[in-house]
Amino acid sequence: MEVVTLPVLHRMAVCGGTHGDEMTGVFLVPELERQRREKGDGIWPIALTTVLSNPRAIKECKRYVEKDLNRCFTSALLSSSITDSTPYEIQRAQELNSLLGPKETEDAIDIICDLHNTTANMGLTVISYSFSNWVCLHLFKYLKEKVTTVPVRLMLLDIPICDAYSLESVSKYGISLEAGPQPQGVVRADIFNFMKEAVNAVMDWIKIFNSGQVIEGGEVESYMVEKSIDYPRDPETQRPSAAVHPQLQDQDFCLLKPGDPMFLTFSGETVKYEGEPRHPIFINEAAYYEKGIAFHLAQKKNITIPSIQAKKD
Amino acid sequence: MSSRGSPSCFPEARRVAIFGGTHGNEMSGVTLVNMWIKNRAEIERSGLTARPFITNPRAVEKCSRYIDTDLNRAFTPENLSTPSGDGLPYEVQRAKEINQIFGPKGSPDAYDVIFDLHNTTSNMGSTLILESSTDHFNLQMVQYIKKAMAPESCMVLLNEHPHLKYSTSRSVSKHPIGLEVGPQPQGVLRSNIFESMRAIMKHALDFIELFNSGVEFPACSVEVFRVHERMDYPRDTNGNITAMVHPHLQDCDWEPLNPGDPMFQTFDGRTILYEGVSPVYPTFINEAAYYEKQQAFVTTRRETLAANSIRKTST
Numbered sequence: 001m002e003v004v005t006l007p008v009l010h011r012m013a014v015c016g017g018t019h020g021d022e023m024t025g026v027f028l029v030p031e032l033e034r035q036r037r038e039k040g041d042g043i044w045p046i047a048l049t050t051v052l053s054n055p056r057a058i059k060e061c062k063r064y065v066e067k068d069l070n071r072c073f074t075s076a077l078l079s080s081s082i083t084d085s086t087p088y089e090i091q092r093a094q095e096l097n098s099l100l101g102p103k104e105t106e107d108a109i110d111i112i113c114d115l116h117n118t119t120a121n122m123g124l125t126v127i128s129y130s131f132s133n134w135v136c137l138h139l140f141k142y143l144k145e146k147v148t149t150v151p152v153r154l155m156l157l158d159i160p161i162c163d164a165y166s167l168e169s170v171s172k173y174g175i176s177l178e179a180g181p182q183p184q185g186v187v188r189a190d191i192f193n194f195m196k197e198a199v200n201a202v203m204d205w206i207k208i209f210n211s212g213q214v215i216e217g218g219e220v221e222s223y224m225v226e227k228s229i230d231y232p233r234d235p236e237t238q239r240p241s242a243a244v245h246p247q248l249q250d251q252d253f254c255l256l257k258p259g260d261p262m263f264l265t266f267s268g269e270t271v272k273y274e275g276e277p278r279h280p281i282f283i284n285e286a287a288y289y290e291k292g293i294a295f296h297l298a299q300k301k302n303i304t305i306p307s308i309q310a311k312k313d
Numbered sequence: 314m315s316s317r318g319s320p321s322c323f324p325e326a327r328r329v330a331i332f333g334g335t336h337g338n339e340m341s342g343v344t345l346v347n348m349w350i351k352n353r354a355e356i357e358r359s360g361l362t363a364r365p366f367i368t369n370p371r372a373v374e375k376c377s378r379y380i381d382t383d384l385n386r387a388f389t390p391e392n393l394s395t396p397s398g399d400g401l402p403y404e405v406q407r408a409k410e411i412n413q414i415f416g417p418k419g420s421p422d423a424y425d426v427i428f429d430l431h432n433t434t435s436n437m438g439s440t441l442i443l444e445s446s447t448d449h450f451n452l453q454m455v456q457y458i459k460k461a462m463a464p465e466s467c468m469v470l471l472n473e474h475p476h477l478k479y480s481t482s483r484s485v486s487k488h489p490i491g492l493e494v495g496p497q498p499q500g501v502l503r504s505n506i507f508e509s510m511r512a513i514m515k516h517a518l519d520f521i522e523l524f525n526s527g528v529e530f531p532a533c534s535v536e537v538f539r540v541h542e543r544m545d546y547p548r549d550t551n552g553n554i555t556a557m558v559h560p561h562l563q564d565c566d567w568e569p570l571n572p573g574d575p576m577f578q579t580f581d582g583r584t585i586l587y588e589g590v591s592p593v594y595p596t597f598i599n600e601a602a603y604y605e606k607q608q609a610f611v612t613t614r615r616e617t618l619a620a621n622s623i624r625k626t627s628t
Contacts, residue, residue, distance in 0.1 A: 062377075188557070243507055246505050
């Protein structure tokens with residue numbers, strides 16, 4: 001098999017608090033800085049920048065102050081003009097783009113690892129865009145081998161780079177690490193520990209890659225998001241009139257088949273799924289009620305990735 | 314009072330309220346109360362009126378715990394007697410309104426029973442919260458609910474601690490009961506949690522209906538967990554948290570915590586052990602809303618209370 005040559009990776013950022021109430025990142029980022037103070041930069045195989053992405057939201061322990069920061073990184077929003085009435089998060093996104101990007105340029109940082117939590121039962125989910133180069137897919141492959149305390153899966157968004165809206169799209173090879181289930185405002189030690197393990201594994205992989213070793217390719221299994229399903233809602237109040245069905249609750253990445261229970265209304269009826277067999281992800285995420293999403297539906301897709309090797313520049 | 318003595322008599326409990334949304338992001342109560350406001354059939358019982366009521370509508374609208382201050386700490390004598398005015402925090406003004414409608418607290422005009430519906434991020438299962446060990450009506454009610462919920466467990470938390478007890482919205486009534494069901498993240502509605510809370514309310518209203526119809530409930534024992542001590546997170550000199558609830562303690566609400574057991578884990582991986590003198594029963598372990606209240610968990614002691622037999626006052 002042909003080995004694909006890619007440039008050595010020079011700079012990486014670990015970001016936390018992109019949503020101010022997702023506490024693993026909020027605590028892990030300062031912990032990385034404490035390690036740097038105690039042991040020096042030499043502990044890492046790559047120049048590491050740590051960022052608390054949304055400090056105002058972190059201070060208030062809220063997802064965002066005016067607008068979801070993790071929807072502000074489209075090329076259009078990053079180049080929009082700032083006025084007095086521009087939401088805080090759009091301004092902050094442009095600051096982060098200057099710091100870590102600019103997006104889609106040669107100056108952009110090599111890797112962003114953005115830390116998130118979800119109230120959904122998603123274990124450790126690596127989220128990336130389908131346009132991403134082989135680096136992200138290899139990172140996922142390595143994480144899946146090394147992190148064994150929780151299930152590790154790959155979720156892909158099929159969106160072109162200019163429309164990619166999340167922070168990690170600013171870098172050349174960006175991933176989000178999504179860990180759950182964890183309530184907003186809570187830090188669970190078990191989740192913190194495997195997220196720390198995952199960040200360390202990302203660094204280990206970078207060390208191996210940068211050494212010039214051939215990293216063997218293979219097959220990776222991904223979940224490509226296609227659409228989302230909303231809650232049934234009361235036509236008058238627009239409030240949900242059902243909850244995720246107990247048989248579907250916590251079953252992220254299972255296969256949902258036509259006829260399977262989907263919602264249980266407050267009056268006791270079961271609403272069944274009617275569609276092609278698909279995998280639900282982000283089942284009952286707190287922050288998605290206001291976005292009209294009960295869960296996403298994804299199709300499993302096997303991707304063949306080539307062996308890669310770093311070429312020193 | 315001996316169990317062979319005459320029963321404690323209470324007037325019929327005719328005026329009952331069900332509070333939801335005291336914390337605007339605790340979704341079981343918000344959803345149940347909105348549902349019952351629209352359609353009261355499920356909560357109708359003969360001999361009583363059950364009034365569903367959203368206590369903090371602005372916080373519910375925002376899906377946040379509170380707007381200015383925690384409503385469930387706002388029913389202090391100072392707040393309730395403070396003159397109304399523009400400068401008052403929203404929840405203090407709201408506490409005064411609620412006290413007018415369902416109280417006044419401590420007066421004969423107050424509602425008989427108020428159930429206040431809450432969720433917690435802690436793994437507490439279904440929990441009933443009492444504020445007095447000598448309210449035999451309430452003791453009998455929680456025992457009835459526990460038996461009716463079995464085999465699903467239902468714990469009883471008693472907070473009579475002079476420093477740790479607080480002025481709840483339900484405290485304006487003669488017989489306040491807190492319903493706390495978890496684990497559920499803020500802003501999330503889980504079907505199983507919703508149905509548990511709904512079942513507790515069904516049994517609670519059944520009890521009151523039976524009581525009002527003249528049924529005598531014989532003396533019984535009630536196992537409770539009495540609030541003992543609040544344990545904060547370890548913090549640095551700037552007040553920042555330096556450790557998390559240990560994985561071995563996380564989710565272990567109501568299980569004994571023995572001296573020497575792991576309690577916290579620092580961010581750099583060290584274990585901090587519980588150094589109390591005797592075993593305690595922790596609860597409210599890692600509740601999201603309590604980080605700002607300096608509470609990682611509360612310790613409780615297990616106790617058996619004797620509930621007198623009760624019946625309604627004969628007219």
